[in-house]
Amino acid sequence: MSINLAFDREHIWHPYTSMIDPLPVYPVVAANGCELELENGQKLVDGTASWWSAVHGYNHPALNAAVTEQLSKMAHVMFGGITHPSAVNLCQRLLAMVPTNLTKVFLADSGSIAVEVAIKMALQYWQGKGNKSKQKLISLRKGYHGDTFAAMAVCDPVDGMHGMFNDVLAQHYFLPAPESAFGASFDSKAMQPLQQLLQQEHQQIAALILEPIVQGYGGMRFYHPEYLKAARALCDQYQVLLICDEIATGFGRTGKLFACEHSQIQPDIMCVGKALSGGYITLAATLCSDEVADGISLSDAKGLMHGPTFMANPLACAVASASLDIIATGQWQQQVAAIEQQLKAELAQCKQGPGVKEVRVLGAIGVIEMVNKVDVAKLQQRFVELGVWIRPFNNLIYVMPSFIISSAQLSQLTAAMAAVVLE
Ligand code: PLP
Numbered sequence: 001m002s003i004n005l006a007f008d009r010e011h012i013w014h015p016y017t018s019m020i021d022p023l024p025v026y027p028v029v030a031a032n033g034c035e036l037e038l039e040n041g042q043k044l045v046d047g048t049a050s051w052w053s054a055v056h057g058y059n060h061p062a063l064n065a066a067v068t069e070q071l072s073k074m075a076h077v078m079f080g081g082i083t084h085p086s087a088v089n090l091c092q093r094l095l096a097m098v099p100t101n102l103t104k105v106f107l108a109d110s111g112s113i114a115v116e117v118a119i120k121m122a123l124q125y126w127q128g129k130g131n132k133s134k135q136k137l138i139s140l141r142k143g144y145h146g147d148t149f150a151a152m153a154v155c156d157p158v159d160g161m162h163g164m165f166n167d168v169l170a171q172h173y174f175l176p177a178p179e180s181a182f183g184a185s186f187d188s189k190a191m192q193p194l195q196q197l198l199q200q201e202h203q204q205i206a207a208l209i210l211e212p213i214v215q216g217y218g219g220m221r222f223y224h225p226e227y228l229k230a231a232r233a234l235c236d237q238y239q240v241l242l243i244c245d246e247i248a249t250g251f252g253r254t255g256k257l258f259a260c261e262h263s264q265i266q267p268d269i270m271c272v273g274k275a276l277s278g279g280y281i282t283l284a285a286t287l288c289s290d291e292v293a294d295g296i297s298l299s300d301a302k303g304l305m306h307g308p309t310f311m312a313n314p315l316a317c318a319v320a321s322a323s324l325d326i327i328a329t330g331q332w333q334q335q336v337a338a339i340e341q342q343l344k345a346e347l348a349q350c351k352q353g354p355g356v357k358e359v360r361v362l363g364a365i366g367v368i369e370m371v372n373k374v375d376v377a378k379l380q381q382r383f384v385e386l387g388v389w390i391r392p393f394n395n396l397i398y399v400m401p402s403f404i405i406s407s408a409q410l411s412q413l414t415a416a417m418a419a420v421v422l423e
Pocket of ligand 1: 088146147247
């Protein structure tokens, strides 16, 4: 039976689109390895890994087996007053990978919720420490942390997509986006705004939240590790927690297991998601240190006040454990290094394209920044004609493929990107 596209168009919202004048959608009926199969049988090389998540590719035998085996035992059970092997196994694996100071895990149901929980942790921590004036956060311009309300309140309020909600969002402090690029020289003057803000307002500030090294949906910007290192030091100096949002960067994407490792720092609170469950089932986690957990337990509520119905869903936890087992083999290191090298070599020609502002690559992320916004529907159609799935936004044409992509498939992606910017 064919997919009823007219029904879809009339009744179903897709991400960030209008119900009245939606962007076209493409009917996908199967996905294998790094390929999406359209209803008409056409196969597209996937450059998105379904928004950074499917790092091991689609229809992976080990991940399929993990879900199937768990399904034969139980699909779901509440987490209040109950635990299960699926959650315990996952958290053991996760804690063995993350920065060593992080010892406690809260399993959340999406990246945005993991950010909500991180913010709650920071606020409750300071309440527990008897410092109730610390209720504000610092965030960075060009930052993106999700679409729920607390998360939107720490997204870029001007250039981000949630500006129309500014009047109802919690008001926080925003600093200029880090200017020194990854790989360029570092200008320490960039730390002055943070230094000044902390000096003046630290008694009101609970935490600094940022995406380490890669600012994703706020512009696909790669910034200098010294910025993060200096920010960590300033947070320590002024008694402000550091929240690293590793939802997009975690599990090898930038060439390090976690992007904060580029700066050799440890956050007080860290969010992971996306690749956590290998792109199979929605799952995220917020991790924190003993110090943060101890502070929270001293707060009026004592417990951490969050507990979604589908918390620690056993199917999601089982597939995430299997995904982390693959990550733990360390194979991603060679895969990401090879992708990085190939992206650098093959995208370099795109710098000559009319309207191209910059081409940049870090780990398994390749970005062509255009001077002007692109016509998403038109480009998307062109990419499908060229046999690839690449989804641009604003002025960015970018790929972050599965780590298992073959060299030939990656060349198909870069050739398509070159074709659209050079033609
Ligand atoms: N934080 C970052 C850095 C992200 O890139 C995203 C999603 O793109 C989120 C948070 C929100 O995650 P989710 O879409 O799972 O809610």
